[in-house]
Amino acid sequence: MFDDVAFKQDIAEKFGEFQDSIDTLNKQYNIAPTLDIAIYTNTKVYTYAHFGLIPSWATERSSMQINARSETVFEKSSFKEAYKQRRCLIPLNGYFEWKKDPTSKKSKAHFIISNSGDYFVFAGIYESWYDNTLNKPILTCALLTTEPNETIATLHERMPVILESHQWELWLDAKSSYIQLNRLFIPIHSDKIKYFRVSEQVNSVKNDSVACIAQELTTEPRQGTLF
Numbered sequence: 143m144f145d146d147v148a149f150k151q152d153i154a155e156k157f158g159e160f161q162d163s164i165d166t167l168n169k170q171y172n173i174a175p176t177l178d179i180a181i182y183t184n185t186k187v188y189t190y191a192h193f194g195l196i197p198s199w200a201t202e203r204s205s206m207q208i209n210a211r212s213e214t215v216f217e218k219s220s221f222k223e224a225y226k227q228r229r230c231l232i233p234l235n236g237y238f239e240w241k242k243d244p245t246s247k248k249s250k251a252h253f254i255i256s257n258s259g260d261y262f263v264f265a266g267i268y269e270s271w272y273d274n275t276l277n278k279p280i281l282t283c284a285l286l287t288t289e290p291n292e293t294i295a296t297l298h299e300r301m302p303v304i305l306e307s308h309q310w311e312l313w314l315d316a317k318s319s320y321i322q323l324n325r326l327f328i329p330i331h332s333d334k335i336k337y338f339r340v341s342e343q344v345n346s347v348k349n350d351s352v353a354c355i356a357q358e359l360t361t362e363p364r365q366g367t368l369f
Contacts, residue, residue, distance in 0.1 A: 143180050144169040144352075149233040149261055152307060153182055163189035171354040173234075174347040175208045181266055181283050182231040184314040195224065195284035196271040203273075210267060212286045212303055212327040216320055221284070224267040229313055231305065232266040232285055236355065238344055239297045239337070251344045252297060253355050254337040265303040265313055265326060291329035297337065304330040 146167045153160060164180055173179055178190040194206030197220045210221045236255040243250050256262060268283040286303040294301040305313055309326055312318050338357045343349040 143167060143173075143234050143261075144171055145235060145261070146180060146233060149182075149263070150188065153188070153231075153310075156307065156310060157186060160186040160188055163187060170350060171352055172344050172347060172350045175206070176203075177347075179283070180233060181268060181281070182233070183268060184229050184316065189281065191230075191268055191281035191283040192271075194282060195220070195267065195269050196282045198223075198269055198271055200271065206282065208284055209287050209300075210284050211300075212265075212288045212324075215267070215286060221267060224269045224284075227316070228268045230266040230268045230283060231310060231314070232264040232283065234262050234264065236262065237302065238340070239294070241297045251340050251342070252337045253340045253344075253357075254294070254297075254335060257334050257336050262302075263305045263307075263310065265305050286327070288327045288329055291332040291335065293332040293335050293337070294329070301329055303327055304335075306330070 144167070146164075150162070160182070167180065170177070170179070173193060175194045177193050179193045180188065181191045182188045192206075194203075194208050195210070196203060196206045205220070207220060210218070210225070215221045215225045236253050239252050239254060240249040241252060242248070264285040266283050266285050268281055270279045271282050272279045287300045288303050290298060290301040303326065305326060312322060313326060340355060341353065341358050343351075344354045
């Protein structure tokens with residue numbers, strides 16, 4: 143997330159006052175697991191969370207998972223309590239996916255964005271985990287995934303559950319039934335999403351600048367001539 147102004151305005155309009163623990167966003171153009179990302183919790187708190195959910199009962203960070211399959215999230219021991227009680231919104235301006243190039247056999251990064259230029263909101267869950275190294279509890283989170291739409295299917299077999307603004311309240315409401323929540327797990331329509339290739343800079347978490355999301359212009363090789 144590198145621009146959260148519109149998101150904060152939208153959640154204030156929809157949910158009223160909230161606790162803003164982030165204030166000025168730390169702009170990120172290359173978010174990877176274990177880094178902190180912004181989330182809006184069902185307790186009306188906008189804060190950072192460790193990207194990679196660690197169950198409260200886990201003893202090691204290695205137990206973390208960044209994705210939860212929407213089809214089984216309600217029954218997996220790592221996720222079911224968070225899914226029941228601690229759901230959140232994860233705002234992002236876009237996300238990356240990799241596809242193997244048939245010619246070079248290398249995986250090429252692509253940046254996926256909204257066709258409207260708006261931000262995405264992923265359905266997320268969060269958990270509090272006590273970090274013995276830091277001697278304090280930390281928030282950790284994961285995003286839910288679903289089957290891909292036609293656009294994303296050309297890149298990957300899964301995609302995040304992307305919520306539209308009229309679905310936020312249902313996702314966060316503790317009174318929502320599993321039947322109601324399951325209806326949210328359909329992929330966003332293909333005409334609302336697009337992607338383009340980006341440079342290999344994104345392959346290293348050390349790189350975190352706007353260059354990571356700049357479209358890589360590809361040119362066709364010019365045919366040689368005899369004259």
